[in-house]
Amino acid sequence: MTTDEAMRGLTEVFRAVFHRPDLVLDPAWSAADLDGWDSLRHVALILAAEARFGIRLPAEATGGLETIGDLATAVAAAA
Amino acid sequence: MPPASLLDAFRQRLDTDPEAPFLHLVTGNRTETLSHERLALAASRWARRLVADGCQPGDTVVIVLRHGAPLYTAFLGALMAGCVPSILPFPTHKQDPRLYWQAQDALLRRIRAACIITDPENAARLRALVPESGTRMRLPGDEESVPPLLAWRAGAGADIALLQHSSGTTGLKKGVALSHAAILAQLDAYAAAIGFEAGDAVASWLPLYHDMGLVACFLLPLVKGGAVASLDAFEWVARPAMLAEAIAAHRARWCWLPNFAFEHLARTRRPEERHDLSSIRAFIDCSETCRPGSLDRFAAAHADCGVTPAQLQCCYAMAETVFAVTQTPPGAPAxxxxxxxxxxxxxxxxxxxxxxxxxxxxxxxxxxxxxxxxxxxxxxxxxxxxxxxxxxxxxxCLFSGWHRAPVxxxxxxxxxxxxxxxxxxxxxxxxxxxxxxRKEVIILHGKTLYAADLEAIAHQVPGVHPGRAVALGVPNPASGSEDLVLVAETPATDPADRQALQRALRAAVEAVTGLSGTIAALRPPGWLVKTTSGKLSRAENLAKYLTEAA
Missing domain, CATH: 2.30.38.10 (Luciferase; Domain 3)
Known part of the structure; x- marks a missing residue:
């Protein structure tokens, strides 16, 4: 999977998890760039991404993720 | 009869059953088990270290340590030396350590500890903050070079046993002083209220700088002949199933959780990860508003693990009463x-x-x-x-007062x-x-914060002016807790400028407090509601925010 495809899927994921149907993601964004992106939401994002793409993202892989771009790279690699 | 000490039961256990396990430290996939004897040996070395450093009975010892054996042994060692331990949180990896320690500066100055026991990564900054030669700094390992202290000098009765700084956001935290007598009265009453028995195991990820973690998940099993399986809070958030694993592995009977944790566990449950939770006598919801929906969702998501509504209980507690004020009786649903x-x-x-x-x-x-x-x-x-x-x-079991705040x-x-x-x-x-x-208190994921502290952080952000920001706790049914909303007035209209301001507000809160997930709500100048005397009316601002959000 390409990171572009991953970003498209992640857009759906973020929109659902944050209840913001019009959200447009910026790959440079990290937790400080979105309201309500705390450590619990972070776990919810990982789980929702796993469900959306049918993959597993092990804890070691997700621990260092800072930006949405990082997450897209991890998803593309696992899918 | 001499007054009783928090360490009496521990000493008795050392005489009767020294090899009995007390602490199961869970880190990643590994569990390290420490018997009472092993714990006491390391603790009594800490006690000797403190005494050799010149710490006197009644002196405060501040402990800022990560999840690990030294956290427990240094705390017990301080008690053995007759000192007054006080566990404080450490900066998370997302926090700016400089800002974090700056915020702790006022608190550390007031505490005037005789010794600070901390991990190496904090030592340099802490040393810069407390340069007075009167405060020693010690790192885990420093106790290994001294023999154990055999003649303990533990306090008792009305002597202050420890200081609790659970509430508050920054250096304005008040130290709740708890005596041996008050703590023992609470532990007797609470053990009776729930039916805690010798041999019972507790499973917990709660940090020890929080009263629920310290009292229910450390002191209670210590004094009442139990044991504890202890997880790291940060590890647990990322992998919530660790808790179920620990409960099953140690046949834990007790587990205390803030309400949000019931939702988090329900939401993150993977069907293929099934662990036997039937050993639990009670999952006790405490530290923030107990919500029926959260308990229901948790029970439904774990019914196949042996969880039943009769296991789900509620407790109302605070550091000022050591821990529990009220408790629902286990055996029937709350x-x-x-x-x-x-x-x-x-x-x-x-x-x-x-x-x-x-x-x-x-x-x-x-x-x-x-x-x-x-x-x-x-x-x-x-x-x-x-x-x-x-x-x-x-x-x-009431507190003796706030440390160094006699009035x-x-x-x-x-x-x-x-x-x-x-x-x-x-x-x-x-x-x-x-x-x-009270509207100036916000409880976020079981942590008690003061709105004024958070507003002070907001005021430091360029573009936010004093009196033009308010911190609100907004109930979030989905998370089972509250959201922290910082409402700040700004004349900025450019989207990029507004985004940058929002980012700065969220980052400032995280840098100082370690809390992520702040909702930065920008509003036009004049939006905030003030009383006729010019003070911010929190209740009215909350009502206005909620009305507009609906």
């Missing part, structure tokens, strides 16, 4: 009260009539033995059952020894329901 919504709005807690709009609240139980509870109005008059007012408490400490108790909790509630058939609290 009672739910269907109260008239209109009645609650008018300050009355009465059962909803047929066809009437009802609010279902969980009971948080009845007072534990030795603790008296009453509901009073603003003037201190006692209110009868069914009337909403401020919860006041009195009894053997405030005396003022905290009224002439008859009642302590006003600041929480609003009512008694219904002898059951306590909590209906609200």
């Amino acid at each position: 009672p739910r009260l269907s109260l008239s919504a209109a009645g609650l709005a008018a300050g009355r807690a009465v059962p909803a009539g047929p066809g009437e709009a009802a609010t279902t609240l969980l009971s948080v139980g009845r007072p534990v033995a030795g603790l008296q509870l009453r509901i009073q109005d603003g003037a201190g008059n006692v209110l009868p059952e069914g009337r909403v007012g401020e919860v006041a408490v009195r009894g053997e 405030a400490s005396v003022a905290a108790f009224d002439a008859e020894g009642w302590y006003r909790t600041g929480d609003l509630g009512a008694l219904v058939g002898g059951e306590l329901v909590i209906t609200g609290r």
